[in-house]
Amino acid sequence: MSETLTLHVAIERILADAGRSLTTREIADAVNAHGLYARADGQPVPTSQVSARLRKYPALFNKVGNQMSLVVNAGLRPATSPRTQQPPQTRRPNNGTIPDPVSGNMSIDSAALLNDLNYRLAGDVVNLVPEQPGVYAIRVVDVAVLPEPFRVHAERRNDRLIYIGEAKISLRKRLGQELWATGHGTFFRSIGAVIGHRPMRGSLAGMANKHNYTFAPAVEVAIIRWINLNLEVSWLAFDREVHETEVRLIHEFGPLLNLSGNPRKLPELSVVREELPTISCSG
DNA sequence: CGGTCGATTCTTGCGAAACT
DNA sequence: AGTTTCGCAAGAATCGACCG
Structure with missing residues (x-):
């Protein structure tokens, strides 16, 4: 080793x-x-x-x-995690909360976020995402569309989930940043890099924030097209403990492309993400 | 209204004081 | 002497205010 x-x-x-x-x-x-x-x-x-x-x-x-x-069940989990073996569930309304069976208080229904029936193709949800805070999950339609080494990791995990994020103000605005490049969405930069695109040379020269690199317009279009065809999105709209819920879900499910707070984060993604600002700062 | 970019928050790493 | 805990620094990740 x-x-x-x-x-x-x-x-x-x-x-x-x-x-x-x-x-x-x-x-x-x-x-x-x-x-x-x-x-x-x-x-x-x-x-x-x-x-x-x-x-x-x-x-x-x-x-x-x-x-x-x-701690039992913490951290690295086997490829066949229990959640991949769960029986099909019925679609539930995405209001994000269910009564806690013990306390009776409302708690976040994370099962609904990852329910197969609540995922929709990215290209179909542009006008469906609510203007409310909440959390969202992104998965690939088929792990085969991921380049190496990410495909191998996804296959080994037997899991199509690639990202979980939060929207403190508006899911629609946040998903716009993440999926359709209406801002500096972290996920958009990650997926662009993962599928092999590189930022414009010199796009960050002289700028204070060396992480907010951008892609060339034509590359951006290609990434958006890829996202619309190959990714599915699910979301839960709620306004209490949004961040705490996101942190808990990332820790519990370890999505392929989350870095922060992810016990299963991929070193390969960190390497790719670190390379890009270097490229975009050079003149 | 869309996109830019900076403020804020979080994570990681470490030294050193306090404790057993 | 070995271990635990505290607190700080640096860098990374994230969000949304604001400008054109």
């Missing part, structure tokens, strides 16, 4: 491989021995850093005495 990961992902992998609980000393030694994580200064990972990271991710790690273990 010689790949480098973020520290908590490296810890997760060590615990998964061990198949038992370990002390912070054992974890630190294993991470250093396998070269799973490289500090900026080249020094080995101290136990203090392992401890700090374990504490920061209570959803991923259990601590009993000085023994650390993985």
Whole structure:
């Protein structure tokens, strides 16, 4: 093993491989021995850093005495996740909430967001998306349309879901940015890069924000056409705890192209995303 | 009204003090 | 001595105000 990961992902992998609980000393030694994580200064990972990271991710790690273990069902999940085996569900109205069976309070119906029956082809929803806050999910019609190495990852996961996002003000405006390039949607830049397009050379020269690169107009049209034909969208409109819900869903389902907060984020996507500003800043 | 771009928020990494 | 916790810095991700 010689790949480098973020520290908590490296810890997760060590615990998964061990198949038992370990002390912070054992974890630190294993991470250093396998070269799973490289500090900026080249020094080995101290136990203090392992401890700090374990504490920061209570959803991923259990601590009993000085023994650390993985939370069951957290982090990396097998290719055949339970949700791919769920029986078909009936379409529900996308109002985003259902009564909690225990408390009786209204909670977010995340199952409806990922229900097959609520996905629609991107090219068909332009006038259907509501002007309300909420969360949205994007998936591919067929994983075969994804280039390598993303297709292999999607097939291995047996999952077509590629992105979950939030709209604090308006799903229509946000999805406009993400799918039809009416703004600097993060997803639009990611999918453009994933399917092989590159930004205009020098498009960010002299600008303060080096992440908001743009594609050439003709490339933008090609990306939008690809999106309309190959992606499906589902959304839930609600106005309470939108961000908390998005964070929870990303963590739970690990979409292929989400980076932030995604325990299953792809290193390949980070590499692609990092390359683009470099290109667009050069003159 | 659409698109640009900067403000804000979040994540990651680390050092050091406090604690066991 | 080893471990835990706190707090800060830097960079990345995201959203929406505002300008043309």
